[in-house]
Amino acid sequence: MTLGVTLSSTSRQLPIDDTVRLAREAYDAGLHSAWFGQSFAYDSPSLAAIVGREVPGLQVGTSAIPVFGRHPLLVSSQAQTAQAATGGRYHLGLALGTRYLTETAFGLPYERPIGLLREFLTALRPLLETGEADFHGELLTATTPYSAAVPGARPPVPVLVAAMGPQALRVSGELADGILPFLAGPRALAEHIVPAVTAAAEAAGRPAPRIVALVPGVVTADAEGVRERAAEAHELYERIPSYQRVIELSGAERAAELALIGDEEAVAEGVRRYREAGATEVVFTSTDLGGEDDRRRTWKLLGELARG
Secondary structure: OEEEEEEEOOOOOOOHHHHHHHHHHHHHHOOOEEEEOOOOOOOHHHHHHHHHHHOOOOEEEEOOEEOOOOOHHHHHHHHHHHHHHHOOOEEEEEEOOOHHHHHHHHOOOOOOHHHHHHHHHHHHHHHHHHOOOEEEOOOOEEEOOOOOOOOOOOOOOOEEEOOOOHHHHHHHHHHOOEEOOEOOOHHHHHHHHHHHHHHHHHHOOOOOOEEEEEEEEEEOOOHHHHHHHHHHHOHHHHHOHHHHHHHHHOOOOOHHHHOEEEOHHHHHHHHHHHHHOOOOEEEEEOOOOOOHHHHHHHHHHHHHHHHO
């Protein structure tokens, strides 16, 4: 199992030099990957490309770019550029986004999200693999009058989807390389998410999908205080139907209940449960909730687990 951390989110934007510094610290600690959320500030593929080029050996990825308001041709260009810049260490994460942000920010109707995801992935894959596309769907068109291939963008960029619902899991299993579930506990993974996406991949004749579980986690002596901050930080997700569903399927009432917070033994045991539930990779988020000392303590444990 590989272990990583998120280095930016929609709630905390760091200067680029500080992000690079943290990425070096993560790599030196023994972590395998660093991931970047997509907000209305930094462009996450660009940030991943900078970090990946500055920190050789570190895998970098975006988690995740909403398909609404984007086009496969432009996302392909971003992803291939990041892949070429990092020497093949970039991972593209896509998402459906939310109705509120889509309609408020872009002025676009949040309609037929699963249909758009399917068409987006169908058009995107040949672009990443060959630099060519000739797709004419109901919701989008993507054609290449001339090549869209980026020199050095090899191997083809792996595509992951922040999918957790049945329809999104089916599409992701058929057309993507894996998924990026967030706030999906071991129970939801083992009983609902992993079986659904794996069955879809098998039916489509594709390899077993990657299951990259994003998990809030902090190693700390102040578990109660950090959990209170986690409850506040993740309250937003409790109002989004897709997250409400997966939190419930995980056997929890609040999002913060799914955070791995405690001493080294407790957090390591939590990572083990995710592995047993089918996660192929675990990426810790919100590791700074307890302050810098706890963040370093958390990264130290994750590096030890990664090396072990």
